[in-house]
Amino acid sequence: IISGPSGSGKTTLYKKLLASQDRLAKSISVTTRPQRPGEQHGRDYFFVSRKMFDYKKRAGHFLESMKVFDNYYGTPKSYVYKLTRMGQDVLLCIDVKGAEVVRRKFPGTVSIFIKTPSLKVLRKRLTDRGSEDQETVDLRIKTAKDELKEARNYNYVLVNDNLQRCFAQLRGIILHEITQ
Structure with missing residues (x-):
């Protein structure tokens, strides 16, 4: 898990x-959030309506599902199980609440928390991204403060102050974990 x-x-x-x-x-997660420029249905996410998401949730299709910033996200159970039966290690990129659910269901799950050096850096990244208005950026900062408190529940915490260095650390962790 990466969160x-x-x-x-x-x-x-x-x-x-x-x-x-x-x-x-x-x-690949299922989501009700709007598709961003450059994202592709079936590659980045499965984009569905709220009605379809609710149906899938009621039918038990998700390993975990959460509401995040007025949008819903879910990890399709059948897809994950299919990949693990094929001998693949499945990498999930999910929020802290979803990660908690998965860790409870699968206690041996390796979890890695990625954070920025400071909230100031985080705010700048969100603002520079240009995909959210100021109110949304403020909400994401507020949420980040709560998420940062959960970092202690992860096996590893990495500070992303340099993308290449952080990637090298992340890759090292993954290589270590999959060869154990």
Whole structure:
């Protein structure tokens, strides 16, 4: 599991890690949030309506599901189980609440929390991203403060102050864990 506040770089690191490791399989989440420029349905997320998400949740399709910033996210159970049966290590990029659910269901799960050096750096990254208004950035900072308190529940905590260095650390952790 890789988690961290919005703007911490977790998704960028997640994508780099998947591209560098054949043994790792990507878990594609289902979400009700709007598709961002450059994202592709079925590659980045499965984008669905709220009605479809609710149906899937009631039908027990998700390993975990959470509401995050007025949008819903869920990890499809059947997809994850299929990949693990094929001998793949599944990499999840999910929020701290979802991570807690997965760790409870699968106690041996390795979890890595990505954070920025400071909230000031986080705010700058969110603002520079340009995909959210100031009110949303403020909400994400407020949420990040709560998420940072959960970092102690993770096996590893990495500070993303330099993308290449953080990636090297993350890759080292993954290589260590999958060879044990």
